[in-house]
Amino acid sequence: QKEVEQNSGPLSVPEGAIASLNCTYSDRVSQSFFWYRQYSGKSPELIMSIYSNGDKEDGRFTAQLNKASQYVSLLIRDSQPSDSATYLCAVDPNFGNEKLTFGTGTRLTIIP
Amino acid sequence: DADVTQTPRNRITKTGKRIMLECSQTKGHDRMYWYRQDPGLGLRLIYYSFDVKDINKGEISDGYSVSRQAQAKFSLSLESAIPNQTALYFCATSEPGGQPQHFGDGTRLSIL
Numbered sequence: 001q002k003e004v005e006q007n008s009g010p011l012s013v014p015e016g017a018i019a020s021l022n023c024t025y026s027d028r029v030s031q032s033f034f035w036y037r038q039y040s041g042k043s044p045e046l047i048m049s050i051y052s053n054g055d056k057e058d059g060r061f062t063a064q065l066n067k068a069s070q071y072v073s074l075l076i077r078d079s080q081p082s083d084s085a086t087y088l089c090a091v092d093p094n095f096g097n098e099k100l101t102f103g104t105g106t107r108l109t110i111i112p
Numbered sequence: 113d114a115d116v117t118q119t120p121r122n123r124i125t126k127t128g129k130r131i132m133l134e135c136s137q138t139k140g141h142d143r144m145y146w147y148r149q150d151p152g153l154g155l156r157l158i159y160y161s162f163d164v165k166d167i168n169k170g171e172i173s174d175g176y177s178v179s180r181q182a183q184a185k186f187s188l189s190l191e192s193a194i195p196n197q198t199a200l201y202f203c204a205t206s207e208p209g210g211q212p213q214h215f216g217d218g219t220r221l222s223i224l
Contacts, residue, residue: 008152032210043202043215044155051210088155092210099170100213104154 003027004091006103015112019076023089023103026070032092033065033072037085038105044088048074079110115139116216118203124222131190133219135203143206144186145213146170146178148199155202161186162208193223 003026013019021035032051036044048063050056050072056063062075072091076083086105093101116137125131135144146158147170157170159178167178175197179187190197200220204213 032212034212041200041220043218046212046214049212090213099157099160102155104152 003093003101004089004103006087006089006106008104009107010109011106012109012111013079015079015081015110017079019079019083019108019110021074021076021087021089021106021108022071023073023091024071025089025091025093025101027091027093028067028070030067030070030091030093033063034090034100035061035063035072035074036088036090037083038088039085047087076108081110081112084108084110116203116205116214118201118216118219120219121217122220124224125193126224127194129193129223131193131221133188133201133203133221135186135188135216137184137203137205137216139205139214140183141205141207141214142183143208143213144180145204145206146176146186146188147202147204148172148197149202149218150199158188195223197221198223 005024035048037047038044050063050065060077064073086107088105089103090100119134142163145160147155149155156172161167161180177189202218203216206213
């Protein structure tokens, strides 16, 4: 079983709509969760960090964490063509260990 | 200037050659990491270092070695390159305590 799982997509969303990206993880003791955006051929760029159950909002982005169900999600409101990228979910399976486990990413395409 | 700088950005070389990829950072972070990224496989950890005297193997360290020359410098070597080491390589840094990792721009390595 993969430790961090994401739907590889592609996920196509109309411009202006909400894009919803999901990630599940296997290690119950995980404490730190991150979403990265990666454009083709470029480096991963941190979008959101979340450490506690619930929602965390930053501009058009909202991260949601549910530790009981072992999933973390990313919502992108008012999707723009520039949001088209691969989104990587990363989990620190042992708080303070600083060894992130990455999912394989979900490719998101925003359709104008 | 970038906070995490990788050199070279692109490299084409032949099987059996020794190659060194370099990473330097101005973020003042103690923790540094080397990853490779292959299509469909996501980011995989090669080596990581929590300080100058600390070097640890990641999940795919075979065929690679590293050197932590200073807090700011972490080099990855391929002693005798083989074609299946063709990939995109990323260096990353982080602070302790479950903080996110910050990536360099990557090195695209092709081994013929």
